[in-house]
Amino acid sequence: MAYVAVKGGERAIDNAHAWLAEDRRGNPDVPDLGTDQIREQLGRSVDRVMAEGSLYDPDLAALAIKQAQGDLIEAAFLLRAYRTTLPRFAASMPVETDQMQVRRRISAVFKDMPGGQLLGPTYDYTHRLLDFTIAAGTPPPKPAEMPAEPVAIPHVHGILDHEGLIERDTPAGGEPFDLTREPLAFPAGRDLRLQALARGDEGFLLAMGYSTQRGWGGTHPFVGEIRVGEASVFLTPPELGFEIDIGDITLTECQMVNQFAGSRTVRPQFTRGYGLVFGHGERKAMAMALVDRAMRAQELGETVAAPAQNVEFVVSHCDNIEATGFVEHLKLPHYVDFQSELETIRRMRADAIGDILQEAAQ
């Protein structure tokens, strides 16, 4: 079927966008919002846009949030579009999260462990009461400081490792799958799955993770560890031939520890689901770890029945840029498609009436 070009929308579109710009600015008597203010004071929004936009750049994320009037999916879309304008110079060495400069690190399975429980800047234990001193712009109190050595803090699962009670990481080599270069393909390896989850929609993953807790593919999870902090990014430029450190990024990592009954070849032990996201995003990292573990059902010989265990279902639907593109395209003109549907329906009705009249005549 040929497409029929219909013109005439240009002026309407231009005028709509001009009105949008005015609407975005809001009341001009209120000072304009600086992107530096967004970067510094709306950090969790910036982090979410970087994670789902799959591009670490707080300044660009802040601009995207301003441009999108705080619509975070639209902002992530802007980052995804921007990244296509830049060449890729390199891939980093894998970030070593056990070397992170940790601001927050907690475990729900061990009370006392090397490095201790560091609460860091957290919303946990707040009363969720609106604080009107923030509206009044009252300066915050100065946080307390206590003596500390900036030392690396080992991963908690190492504690169980020497007894063989927890599964080990498999450091298999090879180039990992890259969703930005190759189309999705199934069966999807864990590398592809983790990349898709890391840039997946927080709300979708939260709901999927929640569904596993409510019995749709239960994994009996414990938070082995959550850590938030800064990790160095290393890469090896070919002209230098050695590794260099290009700066720090904020990461949130979640190690979920899950019960595993064992199989014919493996004795009962704890398995792990893994979450790693750009920025400070604990809810996302935890949900990612739950869903990562749920999607390992087949590999671990468990029954695959629940949505969160279905790799194709989760990986194909977790990307909010793709989802919004397909859902929102429905509002674009479908005049010709609809016209043909309309004619089909009319013909079917006419045929049905014809049949009835014919029967009545007999």
Add this chain to the structure above:
Amino acid sequence: MPFPDAQIPRRQSWMAVLARASQPELVRLLQAAPPLPAFTRLRAPEAGLAMVRGRTGGGGAPFNLGEITITRCSVRDTDGHIGHAYVKGRDAAQAELAARLDAVLQDASRHDDYAEAVIAPLAELQTARAAQSARKAAATRVQFFTLATMRST
């Protein structure tokens, strides 16, 4: 001239310091150093991406986590030293200054001037920032204690 292998760790450490320095910080500290040698751009500052990788489970096989903006630049100064910079972000001026400093720091006769005026204060500042963050984290460390119960007597 090839860069001697034995010097690589030193160069890595000054490059790491320069990657974390903002352009205003570099400009300010360079005021206390001799003027940087003239240079030609081998590769003008250019913004691009690096794919950041993570490890499955924190210690296993690599996977692609997401991309980061980076800027690279390469220069040759009048003494023939070639300086490179790869830095996080999109600041062309920072990348070019970092590349020029990488070149001049390779010059044995000039190294100490720039190491003292620029690298040492930056390293100190960066260490102090990390130490302050660690002290704030330490203040949020949970100090568990056990309450005596009626049954424990």
